[in-house]
Amino acid sequence: MSNSLPWHQLIKSGSRIFIGSHAAVPHALLDDLIQHSQHLHDVEIVQVYALGDNQWAEPKYSQLFKVNTLFIGGPQVRRAVAEGRADYTPCFMSDIPSLFQEGILPLDAALIMVSPADKYGYHSLGVSVDIVSAALRSAKKVIAQVNPKMPVTFGQAFIHKGQIDAFFEAEAELPEIAATELDAVTERIGQYVSLLVEDGATIQIGFGNICDAVLRYLGNHKDLGVHSEMITDGIMELMQSGVINNRKKTYHQHKSVTSFCIGSKALYDFVDGNPHIGFYPSEYVNSPANIARNDNMISINSAIEVDLTGQVVSDSIGHHFYSGIGGHVDFSRGASMSKGGKPVIALPSTAQNGTISRIVPHLTEGVGVATSRAHVYYVVTEFGVASLRGKSIRERALELIRVAHPKFRQQLLEEVRKYYYVPNYQTLKSVEVPELGDVGFKELCIDGDYFDLRPLNPSDERRLQEFFYSHTKETLQMRYNTVPTQMSREKSCTLVSVDQSVDLALCIVRQKGSAAEIQAVGRYYYIAADNSAEVAFVTREKFQGKGMASRLLDEMIRIARQRGLHHMVAYVRAENSKMLAVFERAGFRRGASDEPGEVHLTLPLQQES
Missing domain, CATH: 3.40.1080.20 (Acetyl-CoA hydrolase/transferase C-terminal domain)
Structure with missing residues (x-):
């Protein structure tokens, strides 16, 4: 002690005191205060999360202390709040200092833990500067547990010994939190x-x-x-x-x-x-x-x-x-x-x-x-x-x-x-494609830019509309064999509401933060009659010829093989030479078609026994 009076005589009944936070709770100070508390009652303790035994929040001390916690942590404090023996004051961490400084929560004393003073007379607040810094600047009295085990940290982490009203020497290990196994x-x-x-x-x-x-x-x-x-x-x-x-x-x-x-x-x-x-x-x-x-x-x-x-x-x-x-x-x-x-x-x-x-x-x-x-x-x-x-x-x-x-x-x-957030025509089907791996998508580098290859999902409805309206008449003619003029919300919802466990709908998306733009879409429709799938895809014009269609097709073939499909088929307009080349590079072979001007392509997926 640096003064003639015991430090706990600086605390009066009805005082509001702040205690250091997190791993820097001055437990020795609080233990000493409890031991010398015969003359005290109704002391308000203001705290945030306090590691270690929060014994002051136990029922037996309810006449001595009333806890006002600005963040509930630990079972004792949580129980005290739940039972009405303690108060919880919700606030942003950034605002707590102003509560002290503006006298909204005026502090009679701040009980803190510091390192021993350096040769210049400065103690470090160590592992908790947070709101401790504001509390010691606002409190009428500052009482410090000097702990040789407290690390010396830098930044704005120091208090001069002249700013401390009473010292209490007590060495203690800091409370630790061990890493837990992750499920x-x-x-x-x-x-x-x-x-x-x-x-x-x-x-x-x-x-x-x-x-x-x-x-x-x-x-x-x-x-x-x-x-x-x-x-x-x-x-x-x-x-x-x-x-x-x-x-x-x-x-x-x-x-x-x-x-x-x-x-x-x-x-x-x-x-x-x-x-x-x-x-x-x-x-x-x-x-x-x-x-x-x-x-x-x-x-x-x-x-x-x-x-x-x-x-x-x-x-x-x-x-x-x-x-x-x-x-x-x-x-x-x-x-x-x-x-x-x-x-x-x-x-x-x-x-x-x-x-x-x-x-x-x-x-x-x-x-x-x-x-x-x-x-x-x-x-x-x-x-x-x-x-x-x-x-x-x-x-x-x-x-x-x-x-x-x-x-x-x-x-x-x-x-x-019930609240009309989602219209009735919006259906819900299986959206996962486990064959894409643990994270459900693959990152692609195409022409020096990065894209995600992932499943289409119901929230892509508007993106698919934008993708459709970006196409030229020529692209629409090649993909749909006609020139559709509208992609309504209902139609778009139908196209993105895919049961991915049966059919498959993949897209390549340029994702920049929260902004996403579909660049290509590939689909296959499962045909149960002969365990096959019909495949088709379309690419945004500026990325045609960059390999996106091939990447989508390769992925769909791989997934179809894993799912045990027998073969895949495609129907392509005869003048669509670029699309035909994509299919033929993947191993599709031309066959007879019932429609003039259309090429029928087939790819066997399983080895013949």
Whole structure:
């Protein structure tokens, strides 16, 4: 102690005190306060997520402490909130400092944990700068647990000893969170999300298994940067491997920016004295304007449920408050403002052992919307990526139904039809083509540009209309043997509502962020009578002769063989020499045709025994 009075005499009944957050909770201070609390009652504790034993939230201390948590974390605090013994105050992480500074939540004391002072008299806030920085600047009294085990971090992470009113020397290991085994669903979600992260992007990552899985699938990326309220072991590993080097960041280049870290002792050792990581206050790191200064900013967070219009719930399950808003909205907004940015929500398609869908037709009674419909660009489940930006309510519903669990898709479609989100002529059929591999599509490089080869799906209705109206009369004549003049919504819906387990409809799409344009479509129609398929395709004029038709045909042949089809047939106008060449290069042979001016082609698919 640096003063003559015991530090806990600085705390009075009715005081509001802040306690350090995340892995920097001053547990020794709180233990000491409890031991010397005979003269105290009705002390309000303001906190966010506090790792370790939150004993002050237990019922036996209800006369001594009242917890007001700004983010619910840990079973003791969650139980206290559920039982009405603690309060939950929802707020954005970026706004919490102003609650202290403007006297909305005036603080009588801040109990924090710091490293020992350096030779200049400065203590480091270590692994949690976040809202601790604002709390110590706003509190009437600052009381510090000095812990030799606290790492020294850089950025805006220091407080001079002259700003501290009382010291309490107590050495303690920082609480750790061990990595958990990832199940197949989580792995698949991580794989899909990683496909949205381009080389050179700057990432923000949330907490939990899904975010851990994303980081594991970023191992082959290049030149990633970090601007994230939190860093974890996964970030550390990518920095050590050189995947994260921050050299293409447009804000704080060459430095990973964060406000706190949670993980293993190896992570705490990694950040200790590391000049390549800057720890800054939440009002700086979580400022949407600062986040947006990073080009290609990718925000990746999880959720509890998402409705079919794109509203995201992240802090409650029905009327039961579960976690908090935290930095979720700050980063979704910042990423949406970033040049090339992508706000991403990732979640499993079901909960409670697969018994309920987390993609819902309407929000559960009692929940609150954390992230609005306009803030989310992508929603990812183990069944794929739903792209929502610029989509109508109808298109959003179809996109989200596509990534819902198959056993709930028909029910979801029937529910949204009640509200006229989706017209009655929109049908729902199997949309997966497992023969395309784990992620359900293939990336192609054609003429130095990149495209996705994937199945057509119901949400492509408008894109298919645009594709149709882009064709010249000559292309329409060659493809349809006539010149159709209209592609109505109903007709387009019919063409994209394909049972991909029977027929096959593939497309090649140029995907630039949330913008997608169909460049080619290939189909086969299954003929059960002789176990065959009739195949046809059409390519946008500017890409004709670039090999797209051949790539589609090769893929359809491969899938037809895997499905055990006996042969494929095609009918091509005799003057369509380019199309005939594509078929013949693939092994199709000409045969007699009943129609004049038409060539009949056949390709055997199975070896004759």
